Amino acid sequence: MSTAAHQAFFDRTHSDDLIAFLGTSPSPYHAVASAAERLEKAGFRQVAETDAWDDAPGGRYLIRGGALMAWYLPEGVGPETPFRVVGTHTDSPNLRVKPVPDTGSAGWRQVAVEIYGGVPLNTWLDRDLGLSGRLVLKDGTARLVQLDEPLLRVPQLAIHLDRSVNDGMKLDRQRHLTPIWGLGPVDEGSLISYVAERAGLAAEDVAGWDLMTHDVQPASYLGRDRELLAAPRLDNLLSVHAATAALAAVASGPDAADLPYVPVLAAFDHEETGSESDTGAQSPLLGNVLDRTIHARGGNAEDRARALAGTVCLSSDMGHAVHPNYVERHEPGHHPVPNGGPILKVNVNNRYATDGVGRAVFAAACEKAGVPWQSFVSNNAVACGTTIGPITAARLGIRTVDCGIAALSMHSARELCGAEDPYLLASAIKAFLEG
Structure with missing residues (x-):
């Protein structure tokens, strides 16, 4: 398909906005x-967890660290009204700055990092990295x-110093993943001082930090017809x-007041490390939000039980396209392809939560x-990943x-993913939230 024909087929507005979001x-x-x-x-307003919540119609959201919960209350919904929840996560595997970050060796200044999540270590080599996160x-x-x-x-390491590198690279997570950021002796406190200064703060006012590296190369379309999207943190x-x-879109739509469900977005943190935190899917955060919205509408335990009995959660997370160079790693009868639309993820051992009714x-x-x-579905000989769904x-x-x-x-x-799929996924989620 020619570039012109492909662009006529696909409106890139959504994927353009995704690139900006990333x-x-x-x-x-x-x-x-x-x-x-x-x-x-879209008209949502932020609420604090420490405040009392009301039952006025409209959109609300709360932020706790790296997690966000958002919901829309249609007009006149009773406390027994079920929810339609979309569950996602905000974290991605990367390299994160240690509590004592300044280190170095052999005349190089370096930054001590800890590996977060399941990282293919070689993909972080020889990349220009920035820093992001928060200073407390x-x-x-x-x-x-x-x-x-x-x-x-x-x-x-240069191939001249490791002639066997193409026979299988072995990286020591402690010794070989420490980034450089200059020359000279180790200068204790220099990294946080630098970051604080760039943020317009005095280093002595910084009591803690949650900092991480990111690839500074921006997301971009890829391929002859620009039908693919290459980007960091797609997952x-x-x-x-x-x-x-x-x-x-649902909250701003013409039928928002008459929705049969209460639509909810649950964007958790720490999925890549097991979801065990106060902002992860194993925390009571989502349950508390649902309970409090029921209580704000005058609901009791009976109403809660009725509401949750009719609730459905769509756990949305990245999946695997069939890899053309490793086709044997995939299940022969299931070869998802980019721009083929969203994938339904199934695992009978409940690594995914989908059953026949969910399908x-x-x-x-x-x-x-x-x-x-x-x-x-995964190849039977290849271990299956998991998501916040079963949790x-x-x-x-x-x-x-x-x-x-x-x-x-x-x-x-x-x-890497298909450039059309983000819009197709968003369209399916919108239809799901509308009921």
Whole structure:
């Protein structure tokens, strides 16, 4: 297909906005701020967990660290009204700055980092890295910081010094992943002083930090027909962006007042490390939000039980496209491809939460949206990953469906997907939230 024909087939507005979202979201803290900005434009207002909540119709959201919960209350919904929840996560595998960051060797200044999540280590070699995250001040407030410039680099050993590198690279996670950022002796306190100065703060006012590296190369379209999207953090900011766009569209739509469900976005942190935190899917955060919205509408335990019995959660996370160079690693009868629409993820050992009834819910949403969809299941000889889906299903006792889009290079510093799929996913999520 020619470039002109392809562009005529696909409106890139959604993917263009995804590229902008990825650029402003190098950390989970930035991702929730970027999503909140989009929700504010759609009429949502921020609420505090420490305040009492009311039952007035409209959109609300709360931020806790790197997690965001958002929901829309239609007019006149009773406390027993079920929810339609889209679950996502804001974190991505990367290299994160240690508590004592300044280190070095042999005349090089370096930054001590810890590996976060399941990282293909070689993808972080020889990349220009920036820093992002948050600085926490002595008064407990936090300041976001985003340094989109080549500050750090993890240099690979030259092939002249390791002639066997192409026979299989072995990287020591402690010794070989320490980035350089200059020359000279180790200068204790220099990294945080530098970051604080760039944020307009005094180093002595900084009491803590949550800083991480990110590839400064921006997201971009790829291929002859620009039908692919190459970008960092597609897993899982693509789903966060799609769900945010879908919720904003539902809340702004002509039928918002008459929705049969309460639509909810749950964007958790720390999925890549097991979700065990106060902002992860294993925390009571989502359950508390649902309970409090029921209570604000005058509900009791009976109303809660009725509401959750009719609730469905769509867990949206990235999945695997068939890899042309490793076809044998995939299940022979299930070869999801980019731009083929969202994928329904199934695993009978409950690594994904989808069952037959959930499949029907997902298929109905895709049909309503006019969106094609595909099925994904792992090769029996290859271990299957997991998501927040089974956690959410088990913790809240609600029906949960796992979906996503097909991609290559998952967890790499830079991933690859179809340029059409983000819009197709968002369209399916919108239809799901509308019921």
